[in-house]
Amino acid sequence: xxxxxxxxxxxxxxxxxxxxxxxxxxxxxxxxxxxxxxxxxxxxxxxxxxxxxxxxxxxxxxxxxxxxxxxxxxxxxxxxxxxxxxxxxxxxxxxxxxxxxxxxxxxxxxxxxxxxxxxxxxxxxxxxxxxxxxxxxxxxxxxxxxxxxxxxxxxxxxxxxxxxxxxxxxxxxxxxxxxxxxxxxxxxxxxxxxxxxxxxxxxxxxxxxxxxxxxxxxxxxxxxxxxxxxxxxxxxxxxxxxxxxxxxxxxxxxxxxxxxxxxxxxxxxxxxxxxxxxxxxxxxxxxxxxxxxxxxxxxxxxxxxxxxxxxxxxxxxxxxxxx
Amino acid sequence: xxxxxxxxxxxxxxxxxxxxxxxxxxxxxxxxxxxxxxxxxxxxxxxxxxxxxxxxxxxxxxxxxxxxxxxxxxxxxxxxxxxxxxxxxxxxxxxxxxxxxxxxxxxxxxxxxxxxxxxxxxxxxxxxxxxxxxxxxxxxxxxxxxxxxxxxxxxxxxxxxxxxxxxxxxxxxxxxxxxxxxxxxxxxxxxxxxxxxxxxxxxxxxxxxxxxxxxxxxxxxxxxxxxxxxxxxxxxxxxxxxxxxxxxxxxxxxxxxxxxxxxxxxxxxxxxxxxxxxxxxxxxxxxxxxxxxxxxxxxxxxxxxxxxxxxxxxxxxxxxxxx
Numbered sequence: 001x002x003x004x005x006x007x008x009x010x011x012x013x014x015x016x017x018x019x020x021x022x023x024x025x026x027x028x029x030x031x032x033x034x035x036x037x038x039x040x041x042x043x044x045x046x047x048x049x050x051x052x053x054x055x056x057x058x059x060x061x062x063x064x065x066x067x068x069x070x071x072x073x074x075x076x077x078x079x080x081x082x083x084x085x086x087x088x089x090x091x092x093x094x095x096x097x098x099x100x101x102x103x104x105x106x107x108x109x110x111x112x113x114x115x116x117x118x119x120x121x122x123x124x125x126x127x128x129x130x131x132x133x134x135x136x137x138x139x140x141x142x143x144x145x146x147x148x149x150x151x152x153x154x155x156x157x158x159x160x161x162x163x164x165x166x167x168x169x170x171x172x173x174x175x176x177x178x179x180x181x182x183x184x185x186x187x188x189x190x191x192x193x194x195x196x197x198x199x200x201x202x203x204x205x206x207x208x209x210x211x212x213x214x215x216x217x218x219x220x221x222x223x224x225x226x227x228x229x230x231x232x233x234x235x236x237x238x239x240x241x242x243x244x245x246x247x248x249x250x251x252x253x254x255x256x257x258x259x260x261x262x263x264x265x266x267x268x269x270x271x272x273x274x275x276x277x278x279x280x281x282x283x284x285x286x287x288x289x290x291x292x293x294x295x296x297x298x299x300x301x302x303x304x305x306x307x308x309x310x311x312x313x314x315x316x317x318x319x320x321x322x323x
Numbered sequence: 324x325x326x327x328x329x330x331x332x333x334x335x336x337x338x339x340x341x342x343x344x345x346x347x348x349x350x351x352x353x354x355x356x357x358x359x360x361x362x363x364x365x366x367x368x369x370x371x372x373x374x375x376x377x378x379x380x381x382x383x384x385x386x387x388x389x390x391x392x393x394x395x396x397x398x399x400x401x402x403x404x405x406x407x408x409x410x411x412x413x414x415x416x417x418x419x420x421x422x423x424x425x426x427x428x429x430x431x432x433x434x435x436x437x438x439x440x441x442x443x444x445x446x447x448x449x450x451x452x453x454x455x456x457x458x459x460x461x462x463x464x465x466x467x468x469x470x471x472x473x474x475x476x477x478x479x480x481x482x483x484x485x486x487x488x489x490x491x492x493x494x495x496x497x498x499x500x501x502x503x504x505x506x507x508x509x510x511x512x513x514x515x516x517x518x519x520x521x522x523x524x525x526x527x528x529x530x531x532x533x534x535x536x537x538x539x540x541x542x543x544x545x546x547x548x549x550x551x552x553x554x555x556x557x558x559x560x561x562x563x564x565x566x567x568x569x570x571x572x573x574x575x576x577x578x579x580x581x582x583x584x585x586x587x588x589x590x591x592x593x594x595x596x597x598x599x600x601x602x603x604x605x606x607x608x609x610x611x612x613x614x615x616x617x618x619x620x621x622x623x624x625x626x627x628x629x630x631x632x633x634x635x636x637x638x639x640x641x642x643x644x645x646x
Binding site: 037038041042044045048059061133134263264267268270271272274275276278279280283292293295296297299300302304305306307308309310313314317318 | 360361364365367368371382384456457586587590591593594595597598599601602603606615616618619620622623625627628629630631632633636637640641
């Protein structure tokens with residue numbers, strides 16, 4: 001039984017029955033980096049994953065939420081149960097995920113076949129890499145057929161998160177920087193499907209051409225041909241084609257042996273992230289001259305260089321482990 | 324003496340004399356995650372930092388490189404020695420920093436008072452958080468008065484990198500997503516100075532207004548008033564005002580006691596990142612049933628949950644440490 005008197009096993013059982021409030025509470029536990037996470041993992045652990053995880057990423061302003069909402073609509077028409085996990089960087093303005101669940105995708109708010117949650121990264125030691133896989137496990141246990149994993153931004157951490165996806169959709173839009181900017185942002189090599197959203201504007205063709213040129217320069221990662229689709233998500237144009245491309249990629253994953261490879265990599269990353277978060281917690285607990293603040297002072301005074309300080313920190317960790 | 328027959332102490336000595344090739348080689352060592360990093364840190368360690376580190380960040384396409392180049396010009400006119408460290412996500416297209424040093428800021432390429440280096444994150448265990456501070460130490464040792472730290476993207480890792488800066492400049496531009504998008508990207512709370520670039524376009528005023536509204540909603544972080552400047556960097560318009568704002572912020576940092584606080588936090592983060600990278604290296608060396616691949620297989624077969632697997636990984640680390 002948890003601190004606030006709710007039985008975690010009971011919550012997991014309710015989540016498995018598809019009760020939205022239980023799903024929401026479990027993801028909140030994950031987001032808060034709760035001490036109950038190990039118990040939660042134990043309760044969820046015996047379920048093999050079945051949801052197809054579809055990552056959606058791209059620069060801010062490209063229309064990710066609109067595309068996500070259109071995808072939900074199309075998947076719901078096909079009677080698929082859909083989870084949405086939107087990853088927002090921490091923001092002190094909202095005390096959590098900015099805008100978050102309140103105004104996002106309100107048209108699906110009353111549909112019991114859709115779970116929408118935002119996660120902020122605030123306060124997480126080890127960040128998203130440790131927390132996001134647990135949230136995916138919760139949505140999986142709740143019976144989602146498809147989980148849409150939406151990330152804001154194009155940084156290193158977000159690329160790590162998007163690697164949790166089975167299928168990664170990279171969104172671009174005219175006027176958001178050209179194809180070279182996309183390449184600089186490191187998204188070309190993670191895309192299984194490209195979508196040029198806002199395709200009803202004049203420069204949409206240019207973005208598509210630049211992408212094709214950059215693709216032609218790159219060595220193919222596999223025999224999967226990365227399609228470049230066009231959408232006007234505000235009018236749901238191109239969305240059936242996107243749903244079809246996602247299904248085709250899922251079939252390719254299953255047929256090529258790539259799916260178990262990706263999922264094994266995902267689990268390795270998940271285990272490592274949990275372990276690193278634990279190490280970081282222990283570092284923060286070390287005090288005195290071999291704690292972080294003490295070591296930083298000794299580096300600043302010229303007594304130690306940073307590598308020697310890191311060695312002392314690791315030695316403190318080993319001593320701590322022996323207790 | 325290093326593997327390729329070059330004495331590291333000699334390289335550091337040449338870098339201190341301001342020789343650009345020595346600076347470039349040392350930063351390449353840092354980028355490659357060389358086993359000589361501990362020795363390099365020892366050689367550099369006794370120099371207290373003197374360069375003012377100015378971070379420049381914002382979404383792709385906003386004109387960061389153009390603003391950086393204009394800033395270099397203005398700082399050089401004032402006879403300041405300038406280092407530029409541009410952080411690019413890894414890209415297989417270039418085998419390193421995309422575009423990188425070759426086409427970037429070519430107008431300053433022959434100026435001996437300017438060091439420009441790009442760093443990719445490819446292959447780094449622990450990523451930028453461990454490597455970027457060492458590169459800053461090299462540029463500091465080379466006598467830079469100002470180091471411009473330019474990051475692409477707005478993700479969690481990039482925000483960690485930008486926290487290495489004494490002064491953080493956040494760039495936005497019309498048409499790159501509005502102020503709410505900027506807030507979602509988590510950049511509002513890290514800005515010491517806002518710059519709306521491409522200010523000769525019609526929507527520039529809108530971006531500035533939205534920023535002021537968002538600022539008004541947020542609790543002030545300090546008594547520093549975050550200015551919102553406008554530039555047209557392609558014509559160097561607004562650049563003298565930006566240089567003045569950076570100098571004013573430096574004076575505020577020195578006068579308010581904030582500078583030592585920021586630098587202590589930077590050193591704590593640096594030590595922790597080096598230690599975490601070492602832990603990650605050790606994780607990767609563990610093999611068999613308690614190595615990452617073995618543990619992932621046991622999680623996938625349902626034998627272990629991920630938290631129990633992380634505990635086994637940490638136990639393997641402790642055993643390994645005892646050797």
